[in-house]
Amino acid sequence: MFKRHVALSVALALLPLSACTVHVGTNSTTRRHTSTKKSSSFEKRLEFNGMALQVPYTWRGETDGSRMHVVTGGDCQKQGYPEADTCRGFWLFGAEDIARGDEGGPFTPAKPFYPQSDSVPCPNAPETFQTTPQAPTAERLAQVGTGHRGDYREWDITCISPAGGAKEGGFTQRTLHLPQSRILVVDNWETAGLVTRLEQATWS
Numbered sequence: 001m002f003k004r005h006v007a008l009s010v011a012l013a014l015l016p017l018s019a020c021t022v023h024v025g026t027n028s029t030t031r032r033h034t035s036t037k038k039s040s041s042f043e044k045r046l047e048f049n050g051m052a053l054q055v056p057y058t059w060r061g062e063t064d065g066s067r068m069h070v071v072t073g074g075d076c077q078k079q080g081y082p083e084a085d086t087c088r089g090f091w092l093f094g095a096e097d098i099a100r101g102d103e104g105g106p107f108t109p110a111k112p113f114y115p116q117s118d119s120v121p122c123p124n125a126p127e128t129f130q131t132t133p134q135a136p137t138a139e140r141l142a143q144v145g146t147g148h149r150g151d152y153r154e155w156d157i158t159c160i161s162p163a164g165g166a167k168e169g170g171f172t173q174r175t176l177h178l179p180q181s182r183i184l185v186v187d188n189w190e191t192a193g194l195v196t197r198l199e200q201a202t203w204s
Contacts, residue, residue, distance in 0.1 A: 042056060042057055043055060043056055043057060044056075044057050044059075046059075046061045046068070046070065047204075048068050048092045048094075048183065049092075049094055049181060049182060049183050050181065050203055050204050051144070051145070051148075051178075051181065051183060051201050051202075051203060052201060052202045052203070052204065053197050053198070053200075053201055054197060054200065055070065055197060056072075058072070058073070059071065059072050059089070060089075064082075065096070066093075066094040066095070066096045066097070067082065067091060067092060067093050067094060067096075067097055068091070068092040069082070069089060069090075069091055069092075070089050070090050070091070070092065071087050071088070071089040072088045072089045072090075072189070072191055073087070073088045073089075074086065074087040074088040074089075075087065082097075082115075082186075086123055086124070086126060088189045088191070089189060089191065090185060090186060090187035090188070090189065090191050090194060091184075091185070091186045091187075092183065092184075092185060093113075093183070093184040093185075093186065094182055094183065094184075095182040097115065097184065098177075098182060098184050100115050101113050101114070101115050101184065102114065102115070103115065103116065103117045104116075104117055107177065107184060109139075109151040109153055109175065109177050111132065112132050112133070112153075112155040112157065112173050112175065113173065113175055113184065113186045114130070114132055119162075122157070122159035122168075122169075122170070122171060123171065123188045123189070124159075124169070124171050124188075124189075125159050125168060125169060127162075128159035128160060128161055128162070128168040128169070129159065129160055129162060130157050130158075130159060131157065131158045131159075131160055132155075132157065133155055133156055133157065133158070136153040136154055136155050137154050137155065137156050137172075138152075138153065138154040139151070139152065139153045139154075140152050142176055142195070142198065142199070143199050144176070144178060144198050144199065144201050145198075145199070145200065145201035145202055145203050146202075146203070147203070148178060148180075148181065148201070148203060149178075150176045150177055150178040150183075150185075151175075151176070151177045151179075152174070152175070152176045152195075153174070153175050153176075154172055154173070154174050155172065155173045155174075155175070156170060156172055157170050157171055157172070157173050158170045159171070171188055171189075172188075172190055173186065173187070173188050174186075174187040174188075174190065174194075175187075176198065185198065
């Protein structure tokens with residue numbers, strides 16, 4: 001009898017009691033309880049401008065005005081530019097940031113996301129600065145859930161030394177633009193599994 005009671009207690013303790021839903025595009029952040037049949041104990045749901053992604057519980061969706069920074073790990077050091085934060089993760093931008101995503105002008109998929117007109121630190125090496133490439137290394141239309149597709153591009157960004165401009169490595173920026181939904185995804189860390197999670201997005 002004692003063994004059965006312990007086993008039942010352990011089983012109940014392992015069941016997920018709730019899932020957190022973070023909404024962007026509204027004036028509030030809400031928390032709701034969901035059935036264990038609908039939610040994995042290792043994932044949660046993030047919502048942004050009508051798009052919902054299932055992500056690991058360890059990922060943090062941090063809202064900042066009309067944008068969301070999804071942090072997947074690392075020690076975050078704010079550099080004053082969203083495209084330069086050193087913590088691993090990706091950004092979800094709305095209309096406001098899209099309108100100034102190309103050196104203060106409207107973002108275009110033909111260029112990387114670079115909203116500043118001055119030098120911007122590299123996220124993986126803040127002591128260096130980004131240089132913008134002339135052409136993407138990959139481009140295609142990407143499925144984002146049912147009935148939505150976006151312009152997907154990959155950019156190899158070179159980082160240079162502020163003294164003399166010598167090359168000091170670089171990183172890959174991935175952008176996914178959904179103009180009708182007014183969403184821009186910017187990933188400077190090649191986040192594992194992100195493309196698949198975007199393909200499996202749901203919409204409201």
